[in-house]
Amino acid sequence: MEKRYEIAKQFTEKYRHLSPEDIRILSLVMEPLKLAKGEVFIKEGDVADYIHYVEKGLVRQFYFKNKRDLTEHISYEGNVVICLESYLRQEPTRLMAEALEPSLIWRIKKEDFNRITEQSRDIELFYRKIFEYSLLVSQEKADDMRFETAHDRYRLLMERHPEIVKRAPLIHIASFLQMTPETLSRVRSGVL
Numbered sequence: 527m528e529k530r531y532e533i534a535k536q537f538t539e540k541y542r543h544l545s546p547e548d549i550r551i552l553s554l555v556m557e558p559l560k561l562a563k564g565e566v567f568i569k570e571g572d573v574a575d576y577i578h579y580v581e582k583g584l585v586r587q588f589y590f591k592n593k594r595d596l597t598e599h600i601s602y603e604g605n606v607v608i609c610l611e612s613y614l615r616q617e618p619t620r621l622m623a624e625a626l627e628p629s630l631i632w633r634i635k636k637e638d639f640n641r642i643t644e645q646s647r648d649i650e651l652f653y654r655k656i657f658e659y660s661l662l663v664s665q666e667k668a669d670d671m672r673f674e675t676a677h678d679r680y681r682l683l684m685e686r687h688p689e690i691v692k693r694a695p696l697i698h699i700a701s702f703l704q705m706t707p708e709t710l711s712r713v714r715s716g717v718l
Contacts, residue, residue: 561625574612583629
């Protein structure tokens with residue numbers, strides 16, 4: 527129980543300070559999920575019922591388009607994994623999620639989160655901050671893809687998320703940055 531409390535506390539620190547009692551309430555609805563490398567824990571067609579917090583490991587969200595595997599997002603320690611549209615609309619998702627490393631994530635079921643937001647205004651604000659942050663990250667990525675060169679997209683990734691550059695396979699980094707592996711190789715060697 528003590529570990530669960532500590533993980534809940536780490537989770538909240540990024541988004542909103544909560545009282546010890548609110549952290550305890552949150553910790554009671556968190557459940558651990560241990561993942562092997564390559565394990566898919568959200569499948570296409572699932573309804574996203576959970577918010578996931580990464581305690582340890584590296585996780586990617588991806589989809590298939592024209593028979594190509596495309597990486598949408600990569601998360602690591604201290605970050606959230608959520609299929610936002612499916613979660614909010616409670617409709618099947620096209621995004622999948624898999625562990626790129628052996629990972630330990632904590633998940634909170636939507637109905638449990640909704641229930642505890644009714645118990646505490648601060649938990650409700652914390653819940654909202656998760657969505658605001660997720661939307662800002664999505665907008666930032668969209669803007670980078672629209673306005674930045676391949677070289678600048680890679681540079682920004684190195685500045686903002688060096689863990690991704692160090693740990694994720696190059697094929698997924700290239701896909702995440704919307705470039706071919708060959709272009710990424712040229713960017714990394716300074717040719718572009």
